[in-house]
Amino acid sequence: MASLHDQIGELRSQFMNELKEAIHSKDLENLKVKYLGKKGPIQALMISLKNCTPDERPLFGKVINDLKEELTLHCDHSLARLKQVELDARLADEWIDVTLPGRRTHKGKLHPITQAMNRIIDILMGMGFSVQLGPDVDTDYYNFGGLNFAPDHPARDMQDTFYLNTGLLLRTHTSNVQVHTMKNFAPPIRIIAPGRCFRNEDISARSHVFFHQVEGIYIDRNVTFADLFSTMDEFLSKLLGEKVETRYRPSYFPFVEPGLEVDVRCISCKGTGCRICKHTGWLEILGAGMVHPNVLKEGNIDPEQYSGYAWGMGIERLTMLLNDIRDIRLFTENDLRFLEQFP
Ligand code: DAH
Helix, strand or coil: CCHHHHHHHHHHHHHHHHHHHCHHHHHHHHHHHHHHHHCCHHHHHHHHHCCCCCCHHHHHHHHHHHHHHHHHHHHHHHHHHHHHHHHHHHHCCCCCCCCCCCCCCCCCCCCHHHHHHHHHHHHHHHHEEEECCCCCCCCCHHCCCCCCCCCCCHHHHCCCCEECCCCCCCCCCCCCCHHHHHHHCCCCCCEEEEEEEEEEEECCCCCCCCCEEEEEEECCCCCCHHHHHCCCCCHHHHHHHHCCCCCEEEEEECCCEEEEEEEECCCCCCCCCCCCCCCCCCEEEEEEEEHHHHHHHCCCCCCCEEEEEEEEEHHHHHHHHHHHHHHHHHCCCCCCHCCCCCC
């Protein structure tokens, strides 16, 4: 009897020591298995009961059961307490303040010039034109010679050119794509060429060394002036609104004959005269004409069999007119206060 009491006392104090050291609920679960599990010391004591005398057995059995209950209670209490501590710690850790204002993300958008180009491309693709890109850096031939600019022709002075020391130049207009395309494709040709252009000019509110154009060219059998008019009217009404009124004025470009300039009724004052149209009631929008026979020949196209029209327009100028922008330099300054005004 005394020795069982000793054993029980020993077991209890061992258990209590280990209980103090259990910090995590996992430790406690292990402790419970260790002492109260099937292979634990309490179970061993139970088994040893069979060696007792029948008198001793109920008494001893009760003492062992009491210990078992006592330890179980300790375990369950401590486990509940530790689990609560752990839960509190996790909640504190994962706490999210849903009332905090969100972080602002800055959404980029397309540059107004890109937007205008995309819009023009969309419209013209819808009218059957496909997009053809040409080089920004090109030869004199494609930018001038192949477009019927004579070597000493004063028309070359119309466009001040950046020459590279390799003998190449930065294209002064997207018209260089005309001859490239004619040499590479047989008629019918129906393409537009959007892109960058460069001119060696003084930078001011009205002119820049860097700008964009969209060129168009259509070559087939029996293409006439009427086709040019109807295509320009259709295109401009899609771009500027159904009711836009157009005006065609004779003009000169070496690569077209006849050449002309196309005006639209001022979109701002509707023709009554304002600052934007310089009180003329009209806005000059693009240059156009019937492709010169010499240019067709340069593109290996027989002018007796084929004819065509071409046009070219400046995108900065158009965007400035449409949005009442008074300084072309704004497009290249990347000032967000300017850019953010566009949708
Ligand atoms: N390339 C001319 C310019 O930069 C614009 C132009 C005029 C293009 C008449 C054409 C055209 O295709 O037919 O001013």
